[in-house]
Amino acid sequence: MFKQSFPDVLEAFWFDVRMFVVVEVVVLVLGLAVALVRTTTAPALFPVRLLALGYVDVFRGIPTLLLVYLIGFGIPALELSGLPTSAVVLGGAALALSYGAYVSEVYRAGIVSVHRGQRDAARAIGLTEGQALRHVILPQAVRRVGPPLLNDFISLQKDIVLISVLGVAGEAFRVAQIDAASDFNYTPLIAAAICFLAITIPLARIVDRLSVGTGGVAR
Template sequence: MRAAARRRRAQRRTAVAAVSTLVVLGALAAWILTAPGWPDVRDTFFSVHDFRASFPDVLRGFWLDVKLFVIVEAIVLVIGLSIALVRTTRTPALFPFRAIAVVFCDVMRGVPTILLVYLVGFGVLALSLKGLPTDPLVLGGAALALSYSAYVAEVYRSGIDSVHPTQMAGALALGLTRVQAMRHVIVPQAVRRVIPPLLNDFIALQKDVALISILGPAEAFRIAQIDAASNFVYTPLVSVALLYLCVTIPLARLVDHLQARSRRSRGGAVAL
């Protein structure tokens, strides 16, 4: 009896959700498709022909984005952890480094990433110092690395702070040095805990790689922009957006999955 009622209620809920979704999406589609400018928008943004014509170039440019993303991310993970470790030490001798790390994080997180790309990309170039790189790809990557290292350092630091002090006491009591305790006991636990927020920063960085287009390298957005400007079509930009989604949506699902898993494991008996 009760099971049947529950089943009926579940069916009714599903039906309501389906109808509601159809109505809302239908109204939205009708609203856009009946807009006076829709035919023009369709031709400039969603032209199959333009899509076919521009896609190979855009894809090649996107490959550059992905490569740059992977390299910058690797650098960010190392620098971010180093900054976080410097900020959590208590050795008096390291005070100046601690101060630098604090200022670095504040400044790099406080300045818009696009400004950093401008300042590093054009500023360093203008210095014409021997030995400094002049490749816009390197300079743009450096600007992104600076910006994201600051964010990632804070993520690592929150992870390190979240490891209970009894873990440090346990490690020290065994005769480990502070450095050994950090390396073998604290940091491994901290990193495990911050993997989901780190991946969130991954996604943001993956998108921000497009900012280096302002320095000139032929990455996806740049190529699409040139294409759009010369042919008055915006379809190439839409194809760039689709390529980004192909990378960022799987990453986002991975974050959800990992977060759900860490919630489950925290709910269980985790001995500290």
């Protein structure tokens, strides 16, 4: 049974991996943009900061599964022209919005953890705010939040299965589920679990190593 189902599940898992990579890239960019907005201090940017805060509060507050349902079924139901209706795109967007909110907070924690003296020193040598951010603040911030960022990677990698509720064909969990349901044998689900572990365990070891390097607790 395992031998039979494994190739199907593995092929479907390859779809999951590609999906993960695309969503992760969007998450990293979105999260950073939101974090940068939230760490600004200029009074003129208050409305944008408020918007970013609202985004984080809302999307971090809604269970990811519920968000996948809301966006995956809700957007097509609006029947507005110009909006995507593909379950893959909408499911991916839902995951990106949800994880973008989490990751923005991770970035923000890193940015505010960089000592104020670093920004002062960067400005004192004549850098603009943007250059100070690019060359001094962000490199230090990102290094510090490597482990928690990778943690969110692992979590996202697993949560890709949530888009199966939208009926996305070819998703690993979905394929395994259908295989399993056809003859009440759960071996295909084990095959899917193994696929996930093959990615998440190495990632976890990388997190450990990074945590040690940055004085974290893991070993």
